[in-house]
Amino acid sequence: MTSRQRAILFAVVEQYAEIASPVGSVMLAKLFNVSSATVRAEMARLEELGLLTTLHTSSGRIPTDAGYRLYVNELADNPPEEDFSHPLRALTSRVEGQNKADAAIRQAVDSLVELTGNLGLATIDGRLYMAGLGSLFAQPEFVAAERTQAVARLLDNIEPWLREAEPNEPVNIYIGHENPIGRASEASLIISRFRSPFSDKTYIGVLGPTRQSYSRVIYLVRTAGRMLEESFDIK
Secondary structure, eight states: OOOOHHHHHHHHHHHHHOOOOOOOOOHHHHHHHHHHHHHHHHHHHHHHHTSSEESSSSSSSSEEEHHHHHHHHHHHHHHOOOOOOOHHHHHHHTTOOHHHHHHHHHHHHHHHHHHHEEEEEEEEEEEEEEOOHHHHTTTGGGGGHHHHHHHHHHHHHHHHEEEEEEEOSSSSEEGGSSSOOOOGOOEEEEEEEEEOSSSSEEEEEEEEEEHHHHHHHHHHHHHHHHHHHHHHHHH
16 A cells, blocks of 8 residues: 555545545545545555445545544554643543542543543443443444344443453553454444542453544543542552
8 A cells, every 4th residue: 555545545534534424535635735546546546455435436435444543543552642621621520539449430421521522431340331322322333223233232242342352551542343242243342441439450441343543532531441440549
């Protein structure tokens, strides 16, 4: 893949997250200052590589799970320089001042829901706390009944799966078919493991469509876990 193809792929990921509609060549031609024909040729190559797909023959392209994975891996290696001070202040204000650990975790989850528009979740004392189902199912990706059912299966089984799999990275990201349950849901699970008074393996994160602002969401989930762990001052 050439550097221009990579840049076009990443632009499709970011534009699709913003507009929730397939991204066409005209929009990208203006962005890259090349002809629409050039962009169409590059997008066709990205489709051959399995990184983009089209919903209809005349529509623009959207990323595949593999395209999202390449984008997320790039984020890990080269974090973007973005200003997240506003959401950080919002998250901090919800968590600080809580006297009980379970209340602090719930506030962090509720804040993630407000800041990302996704479903927020956390394990608290062996139980799963969730908030934001309405936000999740308001996303256009989950209008179809079969997608809703796939998400429900994922949520029904996520707590026992976390206990069994024990993801241990600062942030674990499962995109679409990478999810261990509900692989047809077209959802991304982004979770952070942290230490709490309840367990050394407490989790907080969000579940949303594969179409989302990964840089922002990953930052917020990672920060929420770190902030909670620091607030508990566990040695």
